[in-house]
Amino acid sequence: MKNPTAAMLVIGDEILSGRTRDSNMHHLAVQLNAHGIDLKEARVVSDDTAAIVAAVRALAGAYDHVFTSGGIGPTHDDITADAIAEAFGVGIGVRDDAKAVLLGFLEARGAEATPARLRMARIPDGATLIDNPISAAPGFTLQNVHVCAGVPRIFEAMVASVLSTIVLGEPMLSQSFRVDLPEGDIAAPLADLAARFPELSIGSYPFNKDGVSGANIVVRGHDGAAVNEVMVELGHLFAEATS
Amino acid sequence: MKNPTAAMLVIGDEILSGRTRDSNMHHLAVQLNAHGIDLKEARVVSDDTAAIVAAVRALAGAYDHVFTSGGIGPTHDDITADAIAEAFGVGIGVRDDAKAVLLGFLEARGAEATPARLRMARIPDGATLIDNPISAAPGFTLQNVHVCAGVPRIFEAMVASVLSTIVLGEPMLSQSFRVDLPEGDIAAPLADLAARFPELSIGSYPFNKDGVSGANIVVRGHDGAAVNEVMVELGHLFAEATS
Structure with missing residues (x-):
């Protein structure tokens, strides 16, 4: 049996400008290696829809799994969810289950459900949610692409969640x-x-x-x-x- | 005037297996940002000729400069120079100037000029050498691709050398x-x-x-x-x- 293959896509200007040192790639490499999934390639692209769409299509077509990190927060530079929907040609909108999770979290903290925050409940059609045990706003899996947060603690929790649901190979x-x-x-x-x-x-x-x-x-x-x-x-x- | 654009290609199984944490990407990002060159994309691929060739062709065609790190040592898993030659469809062989630099360094240390070591003087046709002030074995520039060592101290010296020779933009x-x-x-x-x-x-x-x-x-x-x-x-x- 051959092990499943995977690629990583890191999304964010802050890595390419040198402002931030990415640590999610190393974490994912260690985890995949331990779980018998062969990480074959990683890419870093900027917060640019065309760049994200092109990379997602190339990687999703070439490998069994793609893990992305970054770009799913509430601000204007968080464009990953829309880019993923575009890459697969599906619609996107606020989804009730994601919204419920988010509202429960905000309410418990007395935080307002601003339109910006509700953007984080926008999920491409056909995706399944990835649990975010830290700040509620979910990631999602669309086909073979697992879309995770960029904040390392949340990224790591989401990767663990995905690894508990997919077919693993033999550890190296x-x-x-x-x-x-x-x-x-x-x-x-x-x-x-x-x-x-x-x-x-x-x-x-x-x-x-x-x-x-x-x-x-x-x-x-x-x-x-x-x-x-x-x-x-x-x-x-x-x-x-x-x- | 638009700033020149660049991409990075990190070559090495050790990054994708999680054994080693890459630090060259962050160094290059900081340096390019300070020198007015826009780093638009980075990729990590394994020590696999087909993967290197495909990535080099894609990146060299899309950006003004490509910096690579890794895979130019003396061992069997060091295949970058041959892959770069293949990507551009040029020949490759031991070159006199590179060999002279290497022999001088080895002689001064009483080290033997093994066939493995002389592999490090294999340079694609038409390339110019990049100085290696630390361990002599040179990098090289072929067209718009700057091929540097993976060892961080040597990578950093080679990047500094390249930056002193190319047209820079306005710092961000x-x-x-x-x-x-x-x-x-x-x-x-x-x-x-x-x-x-x-x-x-x-x-x-x-x-x-x-x-x-x-x-x-x-x-x-x-x-x-x-x-x-x-x-x-x-x-x-x-x-x-x-x-």
Whole structure:
């Protein structure tokens, strides 16, 4: 069985201007990896309808799942829900279930149900809601696109909620082996290993720390026995250069 | 004059598997913003030739500049240079100038010029070299694509080098205004402001800190007088909700 594939779409000028450092991509990568879903691609686009529509169409067509983050708040620059509806050619409007959730939350806090806030109950036709345990305004899933908030705490809760409802794959097994030799010295034996174990991903990540040039060799795959076999071979190959 | 546009392409399984947290995108975003180049899009793809080729072609065709990071080391998973050559339909081979730089560096350190290391002197035909002041192995610019190393210290040096050679635009001016009100309460006046100043980008970034729901309103544009005008209006609008 092949694992499901996924892509991420981060929406927001604030990432591309350097004002904010995105952390949702890393969180999603770790979560998907642990749940057996292969994250194949990520994109960041600005708060621009045409850019969002084009990216959603490209990614939804190429992968089993697309997770988006950002652009579903109450302000004028929050245009994600409308862009998703446009990408799939469906209508969008305030939906009773989303509105009820929102009104309950606002009422409990004595906050006014302004037209801006009610915009957050606008949901594309045919979507199912994603629970927001923190500030009520829901995300939604339309076809294979899971539309989540950008605020990290809310994004993380929404991802957990989506992961509890979709078909998962086999988690990737990963082991790491540190070699205190520059990459140029280990490249040839590593290439041999990679050719002999084509079902595994063998990556080399160089570092330079306290004057030592080395590399972390990361072996990833679904077959635990094969991963272990490579780890043993790495031990033999570089017995004198580990620490 | 319109500012030049740019995209970033991060190449590497380690980002998509969650093993490594990318920091190059944020660095590039800050640098481009300060140098008047509009970063319009970023993508992350895995160490996969077809994925790199497709992304390079799409981005190089859509923007004035593309910056890539990752995949130009000596190991088997470093396939960026070959993928870039393929994307532009040009040949690739060890080039004398790149080889000379590399050999000088290795000789000074008593390191062997292994075939793996010499792979780092493989440069697509027609490219110009980007200096690597840290570990010698050069990046390169082919047409409008600037191919940089993934190791942050080297990536940053290569970006600085590229920025010293290309045509820059007007830096974006940016001011930030904090309002201690939930976004739902400020959305309507903000939308009015945004409509009255279409040449500016007015973004709202909610936060929830120590029980206070608020938002940072970020006003960006090339026209400093207009940015200041909006800041004054924000001061009037939300005089009682600032801290």
